[in-house]
Amino acid sequence: MQTHLIVLGRLASQISTVIQGKDKPTYAPNRDDGDMCIVINAKDVCVTGRKLTDKVYYWHTGYVGHLKERSLKDQMAKDPTEVIRKAVLRMLPRNKLRDDRDRKLRIFADSEHPFGDRPLEPYMMPPRKVREMRPRVRRALIRAQKKAEEQEQGGSQRKGRKREAKTEVAA
Numbered sequence: 001m002q003t004h005l006i007v008l009g010r011l012a013s014q015i016s017t018v019i020q021g022k023d024k025p026t027y028a029p030n031r032d033d034g035d036m037c038i039v040i041n042a043k044d045v046c047v048t049g050r051k052l053t054d055k056v057y058y059w060h061t062g063y064v065g066h067l068k069e070r071s072l073k074d075q076m077a078k079d080p081t082e083v084i085r086k087a088v089l090r091m092l093p094r095n096k097l098r099d100d101r102d103r104k105l106r107i108f109a110d111s112e113h114p115f116g117d118r119p120l121e122p123y124m125m126p127p128r129k130v131r132e133m134r135p136r137v138r139r140a141l142i143r144a145q146k147k148a149e150e151q152e153q154g155g156s157q158r159k160g161r162k163r164e165a166k167t168e169v170a171a
Helices: 008-020 072-078 080-089 098-103 135-153 155-170
Strands: 037-039 056-060 067-071 105-107
Touching: 008 037, 008 080, 056 072, 067 072, 072 080, 080 098, 080 105, 098 105
Parallel strands: 037 105
Antiparallel strands: 056 067
């Protein structure tokens, strides 16, 4: 079985769309028509770039000077469900429906969950839409690839070609 790592932000945006009900034709911003969303294997979520060490979660205890912080790496080790919950909640609109939508989100760190008796339908992430390269960038990329291929073939062949050309001119 191939493990498929899912990027945190892409997962959170899809979850927020399902929870709000924006994927349904009957969507209205003043109604809570979204579906319940159950996320399993939260510990397998990954992030791109250097976010694992650079992203920091802050909170204040209420005492003077008690601003606490924790990196994403430490938070994933402590409670990976909270990472996904915060990412999703920060994508939801800040209105009166937010608490109800938060209750529809259930996150579990492992594959074990108490909803085994219910028929669950797995949600497949839509494929990423990669935008087409601009023509100038594409040509530069092709030139770089050709140059790399010529270097791999070896510089000795080039020298031999030049020598052959010199001998033909001399003759």
